[in-house]
Amino acid sequence: MEGFDAGHTGGAPRRKPRRLSLLFARLAAEADGRITVAEIVDALGDRSFAALLVLFAALNLLPLPPGSSAVLGVPLLIVAAQLMYGSKRAWLPRFVAEKSVPAEQFRSLMNRLVPRLVWLEKFVRPRYWPFWRRRGDRIIGVMSFLLAVVVTLPIPLGNWLPAFAIALLGLALSERDGLMFAAGSAVSMAAALVIAFVIGAAGVATQAALGWMF
Numbered sequence: 001m002e003g004f005d006a007g008h009t010g011g012a013p014r015r016k017p018r019r020l021s022l023l024f025a026r027l028a029a030e031a032d033g034r035i036t037v038a039e040i041v042d043a044l045g046d047r048s049f050a051a052l053l054v055l056f057a058a059l060n061l062l063p064l065p066p067g068s069s070a071v072l073g074v075p076l077l078i079v080a081a082q083l084m085y086g087s088k089r090a091w092l093p094r095f096v097a098e099k100s101v102p103a104e105q106f107r108s109l110m111n112r113l114v115p116r117l118v119w120l121e122k123f124v125r126p127r128y129w130p131f132w133r134r135r136g137d138r139i140i141g142v143m144s145f146l147l148a149v150v151v152t153l154p155i156p157l158g159n160w161l162p163a164f165a166i167a168l169l170g171l172a173l174s175e176r177d178g179l180m181f182a183a184g185s186a187v188s189m190a191a192a193l194v195i196a197f198v199i200g201a202a203g204v205a206t207q208a209a210l211g212w213m214f
Contacts, residue, residue, distance in 0.1 A: 020051050020174055021117040028110035031103035037075070038097035041090055048090035049137070052079045053144055053170030058113050060151060060163035069159045073152030076166065080148050084141030086134060124171050128178030140169045140181070143188055150195055158198055161191035 027035075027043050044051040056076045060069050079090050101109075129136065147162040168184030171177065 021114050028107045034100040035106050036100040049083050050170045050174035057163045057166035070152050076148035080144035124175050126176050129176040
């Protein structure tokens with residue numbers, strides 16, 4: 001999946017684009033037949049953690065069939081756990097890595113995702129990164145893992161805010177952007193409050209229903 005730039009006339013391999021939106025657009029343009037999760041990870045190279053967090057989280061923000069959140073949440077959990085434990089490169093087990101989609105379907109998803117990502121990237125750049133070395137990676141891994149747990153839960157409309165928070169944290173990680181990390185943290189706290197409210201309300205409603213029945 002490495003490929004060469006269509007407009008490049010020399011023999012040297014092109015460099016991977018800095019922006020994740022360009023990386024995803026290029027990956028979609030080069031897809032042929034079916035594209036596997038393993039091929040996506042290989043194409044992302046040393047930016048695999050940030051890119052995979054953004055990719056799988058952002059897909060949860062698109063209108064997808066019921067149950068998709070649980071499926072997309074599994075790779076998020078795996079990637080976040082590896083980031084949390086300080087792995088240098090993302091690795092996915094075979095049952096995830098061998099999953100594939102038709103290239104046209106992947107391009108359709110990217111056509112919906114990339115424009116939204118381009119808009120978000122207008123606000124992302126290297127600045128005010130508060131962490132020393134890989135400490136920030138681990139912190140984002142912990143936060144993303146906890147949020148990914150929520151994404152996989154069957155809570156009505158409960159996965160949107162956690163998925164959005166993970167996408168923001170992934171963007172922050174990709175550019176070492178302290179302000180985007182702050183935004184992702186704020187959305188994470190908002191998601192925690194919303195989920196706590198939903199669970200609390202469900203508990204109260206259940207108790208009321210049981211009291212009425214018995």
